[in-house]
Amino acid sequence: MTGKIDIKFLAGLLIGAVVVGSLVILFTGGEDDPEPGNASQNSSLGPAAPGTGAPSDGDEEDEGDDGDEGNSGAAGPALTLPVPEGEGKVDCPSPTTTVGDAASLETALRGAKAGDVIKMGPGTYEGKFVAKADGTQQQPIYLCGDAKTVLDGGGVDEGYGLHLDGANYWRLIGFTVTNTQKGVMGDGTNGSIIQGLTVHQIGDEAIHLRKFSTGNTVQYNKIYNTGLRREKFGEGVYLGSAESNFKKITGGQPDKSDNNVVRGNVIRATAEAVDVKEGTSGGKILNNVFDGTKTGGSKHNDSWVDVKGNNYLIQGNKGTGTPMDGFQTHEVMDGWGKNNTFTGNTIDLGGGGGVGVADTKGGNIVKCDNKMVNGGKLTKDGKCS
Numbered sequence: 001m002t003g004k005i006d007i008k009f010l011a012g013l014l015i016g017a018v019v020v021g022s023l024v025i026l027f028t029g030g031e032d033d034p035e036p037g038n039a040s041q042n043s044s045l046g047p048a049a050p051g052t053g054a055p056s057d058g059d060e061e062d063e064g065d066d067g068d069e070g071n072s073g074a075a076g077p078a079l080t081l082p083v084p085e086g087e088g089k090v091d092c093p094s095p096t097t098t099v100g101d102a103a104s105l106e107t108a109l110r111g112a113k114a115g116d117v118i119k120m121g122p123g124t125y126e127g128k129f130v131a132k133a134d135g136t137q138q139q140p141i142y143l144c145g146d147a148k149t150v151l152d153g154g155g156v157d158e159g160y161g162l163h164l165d166g167a168n169y170w171r172l173i174g175f176t177v178t179n180t181q182k183g184v185m186g187d188g189t190n191g192s193i194i195q196g197l198t199v200h201q202i203g204d205e206a207i208h209l210r211k212f213s214t215g216n217t218v219q220y221n222k223i224y225n226t227g228l229r230r231e232k233f234g235e236g237v238y239l240g241s242a243e244s245n246f247k248k249i250t251g252g253q254p255d256k257s258d259n260n261v262v263r264g265n266v267i268r269a270t271a272e273a274v275d276v277k278e279g280t281s282g283g284k285i286l287n288n289v290f291d292g293t294k295t296g297g298s299k300h301n302d303s304w305v306d307v308k309g310n311n312y313l314i315q316g317n318k319g320t321g322t323p324m325d326g327f328q329t330h331e332v333m334d335g336w337g338k339n340n341t342f343t344g345n346t347i348d349l350g351g352g353g354g355v356g357v358a359d360t361k362g363g364n365i366v367k368c369d370n371k372m373v374n375g376g377k378l379t380k381d382g383k384c385s
Helices: 002-028 038-043 102-110 243-250
Strands: 097-099 117-120 123-126 129-131 141-144 149-152 160-165 170-173 176-180 182-187 193-195 198-202 207-210 217-219 222-224 237-239 261-263 266-268 274-276 284-286 289-291 305-307 313-315 318-320 327-329 341-343 346-348 357-359
Touching: 097 102, 102 117, 102 123, 102 129, 149 160, 160 170, 160 176, 176 182, 182 198
Parallel strands: 097 117, 117 141, 123 149, 129 160, 141 170, 149 176, 160 182, 170 193, 176 198, 182 207, 193 217, 198 222, 207 237, 217 261, 222 266, 237 274, 261 284, 266 289, 274 305, 284 313, 289 318, 305 327, 313 341, 318 346, 327 357
Antiparallel strands: none
16 A cells, blocks of 8 residues: 555656646746847837937837848958049038047037037047037038047947938038948938048948938948848948838838939948939939949848939949849839939949849830940840930
């Protein structure tokens, strides 16, 4: 009798242990470790502290094509290609204010008024900086430095290095922006010039104009090592907003960031060097130099320039190396990706299996003066005008 009782007792203990273990797993959720990168990506969605350069509503939604999630990129070497010479450059006038550290820069930005010239001395300015003041067409506000003047955002997982937040008629000239999720963000900026910057070591895109930013010029900048957080979103220059972001960025309306000029920049990016979004029109992509050797952060990133807007002039650009095509057009929204002109571009596919200009839906003008270097077809059907 005693032996039987002991066996039953032991069996009961065993069954009890199994039941308790199962309940522990059930109520703790049996969580695995979170996927690499999720913590940093989620933190960028939280409310931004004042003055961080991130949007006030906490919006850090990725702007890019839908599809695969993409991976973080690896930083490459510095970009050694020279920035082209060209027209339209502006010079910094004599300074009205000189700053030498992050605190004095923040103070100068908060107190800026039309006609001010803020000169940053050489050194590292740690933080994420915001400009909200308006200049005028006759009296823009200047923020000037040189390549040794470095705005360091403190990490590629969140925030903007410099945010023109509804700030009109600014001149950003000569300095470096690095180590931040997005380099220079223009939200609702009009008549501004972004010139001669070095923008590198960036989590996503380098320079972005959106939220009805109109009549701006992005010129003679050096851009490289984008997409360190997400290769897929590592554009060099980004105009407008993806349709999927209209609700959050522009209240559901097409982002008419129109008549912007991208001129004379040197760009090596993990996504498109220049991404022109649906809803934008009337811009110019002129005389830029594209190095596509790092392009390809996802299946979508297979050209130097994607044009989804209307009535753009794409002229005089030079590109080398691409996963597929040199330039592409796309119709993401009905009636968009039309009436764009490609002329005088020099295209070296560098082994890419596509064509010089892939006009995927038609309705655009591809001139015969576009030059193919080292083989390849200009268009899929061989036609040009």
